[in-house]
Each structure stands twice: as structure tokens, then as C-alpha cells.
Amino acid sequence: xxxxxxxxxxxxxxxxxxxxxxxxxxxxxxxxxxxxxxxxxxxxxxxxxxxxxxxxxxxxxxxxxxxxxxxxxxxxxxxxxxxxxxxxxxxxxxxxxxxxxxxxxxxxxxxxxxxxxxxxxxxxxxxxxxxxxxxxxxxxxxxxxxxxxxxxxxxxxxxxxxxxxxxxxxxxxxxxxxxxxxxxxxxxxxxxxxxxxxxxxxxxxxxxxxx
Numbered sequence: 001x002x003x004x005x006x007x008x009x010x011x012x013x014x015x016x017x018x019x020x021x022x023x024x025x026x027x028x029x030x031x032x033x034x035x036x037x038x039x040x041x042x043x044x045x046x047x048x049x050x051x052x053x054x055x056x057x058x059x060x061x062x063x064x065x066x067x068x069x070x071x072x073x074x075x076x077x078x079x080x081x082x083x084x085x086x087x088x089x090x091x092x093x094x095x096x097x098x099x100x101x102x103x104x105x106x107x108x109x110x111x112x113x114x115x116x117x118x119x120x121x122x123x124x125x126x127x128x129x130x131x132x133x134x135x136x137x138x139x140x141x142x143x144x145x146x147x148x149x150x151x152x153x154x155x156x157x158x159x160x161x162x163x164x165x166x167x168x169x170x171x172x173x174x175x176x177x178x179x180x181x182x183x184x185x186x187x188x189x190x191x192x193x194x195x196x197x198x199x200x201x202x203x204x205x206x207x208x209x210x211x
Contacts (some may be wrong), residue, residue: 028052032060033194034113035202036120043115046084047098047204048192051109058102069096076147113200123153123193123203128177136209149178151191151205166190179197188211 032049045067050059059139059171060083067078067085078085087094094115100107126135128150135150151163165173168182168188180187187209 017164026052026054027107029111030196030199031107033197033202034200035204036113036115036200038120042088043094044084044086045113045115047100047111048083051100053105053107054104058105063100063102066099067096068098070094094191113211115200120154121193121195121201121203122154122206123191124190125191125205125207126150126152138165138209147180148182149191151176151193153193153203154194155192156201156203159197160196162194162196164192164194166192180209 027052032047032051035044035046035048037044037046047060047065050057051063052058063083065080065083065085067076067080069076069078069085069087076087093114095112095114097210098111098113099108100111102112126149128134128148129136130148132201136151138149149165154207163176164176165178166189167177167178167183169190178189178191180189189204189209190206191206192202192204
């Protein structure tokens with residue numbers, strides 16, 4: 001009897017300390033963004049970015065996911081270890097919740113998403129003509145050593161946008177224009193544009209160029 005009481009005492013202390021520690025976890029999920037991409041038959045829902053828990057960074061690839069998707073006439077629940085989901089194309093709209101948690105960490109975060117079948121935000125990488133203040137189509141034939149790249153954006157609901165350029169998957173630049181005059185050889189450039197007023201609006205474009 002005494003051993004059982006001692007065990008229950010320590011169990012209660014453990015649970016109290018566990019709940020206290022859990023309640024003090026500092027979680028920041030403001031750097032997670034939903035993206036949507038359509039093709040003829042499917043819709044891709046992606047979750048990009050990262051979360052911070054107690055100062056430690058977890059990328060979207062380090063999380064596990066449970067998707068709950070309301071397709072209007074039916075309800076689907078899917079578990080996956082990938083930050084994206086393919087579902088059949090819809091006629092009007094869909095909504096849902098994704099519950100995510102870092103692998104090997106007992107913590108869950110819920111993110112709501114909503115999609116309407118409208119023109120999606122998109123971005124196209126173009127070249128910037130400084131002399132005439134114009135954005136021009138980018139082709140291999142019109143590149144020069146002083147090239148500056150320009151983001152042409154469409155269908156965002158606000159102009160409060162963030163631009164993230166990635167060069168050769170290693171160098172990152174948070175600028176509106178990207179100066180590539182110092183780069184040589186074969187270059188892979190990726191651009192992601194985020195709507196800071198609506199985390200569900202994201203667009204990206206990628207190019208390969210040679211200089």
C-alpha cells in the first residue's frame with residue numbers, strides 16, 4: 001500500500017511538472033505558409049517554411065502531418081510525413097486543418113487552410129531594364145554581365161510581399177531585385193514570394209541560366 005502511494009505521489013509530481021514545462025514551451029509558427037498548385041486533375045496543397053520551438057528550428061521536412069480535408073460532399077483524413085498533399089481537383093472550394101508535430105517531440109500545432117477555385121497568385125522571373133525602367137522577358141539570348149532579375153507578380157490580394165531568392169540552393173537573398181552580375185557558369189535561381197497579409201498566398205518560379 002505504501003509503495004503504491006509513493007508511486008502515485010511521484011506520478012502526480014511528474015505530470016504536474018510535465019504540464020508546466022509544456023505550457024512554457026515557446027512556439028512560433030509565423031514562418032509557415034500554405035501554397036496551392038493546380039494541374040488538370042489534381043490540386044497540390046503544400047506547407048512550406050519552418051517553426052521554432054524553444055528556439056530550435058524545425059523545417060517543414062522535419063514534421064509529421066495529419067490532414068483533415070473538407071471537400072464539400074465528403075471528408076478525408078490523411079496522415080503523412082511529407083509537407084504536401086495531392087487531392088482531386090475541386091469545382092468550387094475546400095477547407096481543412098493540418099495538425100503537425102516535430103518528429104520525436106511531443107507537441108502539436110494546428111493550421112487552418114482555405115482554398116477557392118480562383119486565379120492563383122503567381123510570379124515570373126524577368127530581367128530589369130534600368131535605362132527604361134521596364135521588366136522584360138528573360139531568355140538566354142538577352143543576358144549580359146550586368147543583369148538584374150525582377151519579380152513579376154500576379155493575383156496577390158495585397159502588395160505587402162516578401163521576396164526570397166535562392167541561388168544554387170545555397171545562397172539566400174531577401175531583396176526585391178536580384179543582381180547577378182558577379183555570377184558565372186551555370187546558375188540555378190529560385191524565387192519565392194510570400195504575402196505577409198495572407199499566409200496562404202505563396203508563389204514561386206525557377207530558372208536555369210548560363211553566363
